[in-house]
Amino acid sequence: MTDLVETRVRYGETDRMGAVYHAHYLVYFELGRTEFMRRRGLAYSDLEREGVFLVVTEAECRYRERVTYDDLLSIETLCGEVGRVRVRFDYTVRRPSTGRLVAEGRTVLACVDASGRPKALPERARECLRNRG
């Protein structure tokens, strides 16, 4: 099982400097996280259907190399830490053609119920996330 997801930069994700606007990397991170979870049998849309929500409480990104429209990106996701309520994901974005590093970052997510109150991550979710793949 690989934890790589590929995506192509969309036109509207670039800005007038010609490169991807920096906020969109958080979206790429989410693509990585979503597929990381799905491949472990933990589709996030199913979690929400069961009343379990993951909200981002911290996000961080370091931008290493400029990419632009139509460039192919590969996003590697690791689950860095699984706590009772919180989980940390680490991301590395590369150009698959050359392996060059484009950006890296992490997000911390907290498990909450439908009204936004913190709740423990379901045990099944914790197991899936700890699964090294």
Place this chain on the structure above:
Amino acid sequence: MTDLVETRVRYGETDRMGAVYHAHYLVYFELGRTEFMRRRGLAYSDLEREGVFLVVTEAECRYRERVTYDDLLSIETLCGEVGRVRVRFDYTVRRPSTGRLVAEGRTVLACVDASGRPKALPERARECLRNRG
């Protein structure tokens, strides 16, 4: 009462051609519509609190002149037609400094309840929308 709203183009709204990415005009239209309603005592966020939702069923835009980062835009909104369930808004986007036309368009919205079923626009809403200002 004026039906003009001003907004400044954000950096992330431009694309690598240097101008505003075309999809963002639908967001500008929404800014216009939101303030049009608020000025008539019909804050859309209040409507939603009462279980009344307006969903866009048609949108259309004609792009006339290129604008870019930090340009100031004025959005003029008119309520073109108020039906039992549907309402049409017409928009004109200009540069306030010169009055030059930047874009024009319209959206049709349908009134639905929380589960997405069509429902009649509340009478109070219809009156506010018909108010010429």
Place this chain on the structure above:
Amino acid sequence: MTDLVETRVRYGETDRMGAVYHAHYLVYFELGRTEFMRRRGLAYSDLEREGVFLVVTEAECRYRERVTYDDLLSIETLCGEVGRVRVRFDYTVRRPSTGRLVAEGRTVLACVDASGRPKALPERARECLRNRG
């Protein structure tokens, strides 16, 4: 050659009504158009490298059915009309699982040079676009 492209709805593309925010359909249309062109040997990024730009001059969408996070969409693109300077694309967005219609629309694009002046579409581009696939 098929003119279908599939994409999955991203979390940030939904709004608090629970469905895709209407402006993002113009982005889906662009995904369709980009792949339509690439499959005919006309990568849009190559066109720009040659100083040929396509700017959207009209866009229009009719929304038929609500879709939400993680839903799979298929976008069918047709090139409706190829003029000297302008080209029209027509789009149909469906759920691939059921074939149900989600949205349909069209965009008109004009060919311009790097400084935004209209120019004739290169003959090679016109031929590729007319190619029925």
Place this chain on the structure above:
Amino acid sequence: MTDLVETRVRYGETDRMGAVYHAHYLVYFELGRTEFMRRRGLAYSDLEREGVFLVVTEAECRYRERVTYDDLLSIETLCGEVGRVRVRFDYTVRRPSTGRLVAEGRTVLACVDASGRPKALPERARECLRNRG
């Protein structure tokens, strides 16, 4: 001179959890940074016209409280550090009505020329940024 900028949450900035999608805070930070600079006589659009670009090299955000559609936000911007090539901005986002903290973060930007090569921040820019207001 105040370093507060106010903005209202747009509908498309919310996601289906009902709150602002986390990536948009980087856009709010940019609104704060843009006005911070403008108020010190350093309009970023003028800088670009002179061939001076600021690219984000690091971004970070901690999310403290949920906000949703139509909520008013105030963004406070501080220039935390001005180096030869890099500049750090710190941001605090609050609800102006209650003063409650919504989010806080920082971005580091590097000065580059039109081809993306690092260059020293112009002396005038450094002085403006150091100006405590």
